[in-house]
Amino acid sequence: DIQMTQSPSSLSASVGDRVTITCRASQGISNYLAWYQQKPGKLPEVLIYDAFTLQSGVPSRFSGSGSGTDFTLTISSLQPEDVATYYCQRYNSAPFTFGPGTKVDIK
Amino acid sequence: QVQLVQSGAEVKKPGASVKVSCKASGHTFTSYGFSWVRQAPGQGLEWMGWISAYHGNTDYAQKLQGRLTVTTDRATSTVYMELRGLTPDDTAVYFCARGHISAAGLFEYWGQGTLVIVSS
Numbered sequence: 348d349i350q351m352t353q354s355p356s357s358l359s360a361s362v363g364d365r366v367t368i369t370c371r372a373s374q375g376i377s378n379y380l381a382w383y384q385q386k387p388g389k390l391p392e393v394l395i396y397d398a399f400t401l402q403s404g405v406p407s408r409f410s411g412s413g414s415g416t417d418f419t420l421t422i423s424s425l426q427p428e429d430v431a432t433y434y435c436q437r438y439n440s441a442p443f444t445f446g447p448g449t450k451v452d453i454k
Numbered sequence: 455q456v457q458l459v460q461s462g463a464e465v466k467k468p469g470a471s472v473k474v475s476c477k478a479s480g481h482t483f484t485s486y487g488f489s490w491v492r493q494a495p496g497q498g499l500e501w502m503g504w505i506s507a508y509h510g511n512t513d514y515a516q517k518l519q520g521r522l523t524v525t526t527d528r529a530t531s532t533v534y535m536e537l538r539g540l541t542p543d544d545t546a547v548y549f550c551a552r553g554h555i556s557a558a559g560l561f562e563y564w565g566q567g568t569l570v571i572v573s574s
Contacts, residue, residue, distance in 0.1 A: 348516060381560055383499075390549070390564045391499060396557070434499055438559030441504055441513035443489060448498040 349374045351435055353446035359454045366422040368449045370435035375415045379439035382411055382420045385448075386431045394433075395420065427453055456480040458550050458565035465571045471538040474568045476550030483531040484508040487558035490524060490535045492546040493567075500546075504558060505533065540572045 350373040360366050370380065378398035383391040393402045395411035398418055408423045422429055430453060435446040461475040476488065490502040503514040505524045514522050523536045533550055548568045551561035 379557070379559075383561075385499075390567070391561070393560065393562060396554075396560055432498075436499075436501075436559070436561075438557055441559065442515050443501045443504065443559030445491075445499040445501060 348442055349376065349437060349444060351437060351444050351446040353433075353435055353449050355449060356447065357450040357452075359452050360425050361454045362425055362427060364425045366425050366429075366451060368420045368433055368435075368451075370413075370418040370420070370446050372416045372418075372437055376437045376439045378414045379437055380411075380413065380418050381436045381438055382409075383434045383436060383445075384429075384431045385434065391434065396438075422451075425451070425453070456552065456563045458552060458563055460548075460550060460565040460568045463569040463571070465573065466540050468541055468572055468574055470540050470572075471536060472540060472570050473534055473536040474548050474550075474570070476533040476535070476565050478531045478533065478552065481552075483526075484528060485555055487553040488524075488526070488533045489551045489553065489559070489561065490522075490533075491549045491551055491561070491564075493549070494543075494546040497546075501559075502535070502548075504553075506558070507533070537570075540570075542572050544570065545572045546570060 380398045382395040385391040399411040432448045432450045459477045484507045489504040503524045525534045550565040552563040554560040
């Protein structure tokens with residue numbers, strides 16, 4: 348099975364900082380990569396799909412890039428409401444594996 | 455609007471089975487695939503398995519093969535997840551999630567979650 352890894356596992360940044368999270372697939376997945384945000388005590392929500400397409404309603408400070416095996420989620424200017432855990436996920440075929448998550452908080 | 459409503463919390467003894475339901479509404483049930491995802495306390499998301507509501511085809515995570523069964527009832531637009539041989543490691547919140555119409559593994563809608571506690 349294809350494994351998904353993420354780095355870092357956690358980060359702390361200041362409001363307004365640019366934040367970058369990386370995700371790597373153990374084999375190529377084209378651009379079938381989604382990013383989910385899960386705030387404490389809440390359900391996961393799709394932020395980005397097809398590696399770079401912003402889900403409707405998601406603020407434009409979020410962006411995604413990459414293809415094949417290496418992907419990036421960027422928050423251009425971190426806001427207090429962005430405190431959450433972020434997961435990448437492959438969905439080209441089952442198993443629809445999630446990455447281990449990156450916990451983001453405010454310094 | 456699309457809703458996925460799950461059954462309530464369960465407490466089970468080790469070795470027992472649990473069956474969680476997820477009733478879908480607000481869309482054409484058979485047009486989509488549904489997955490089950492679980493989250494152990496303080497841990498990440500783990501995809502468990504998937505079913506096509508149209509064909510009934512299934513696919514399961516390798517580590518759960520033989521213990522997990524996902525089924526649907528088209529008459530009531532309900533998806534079921536049954537996990538057998540429970541151990542304390544199965545203690546988690548279990549979510550059903552509906553796939554996108556053209557990408558079964560892209561989860562746009564989630565149930566509210568069902569807490570399953572496995573304890574002697």
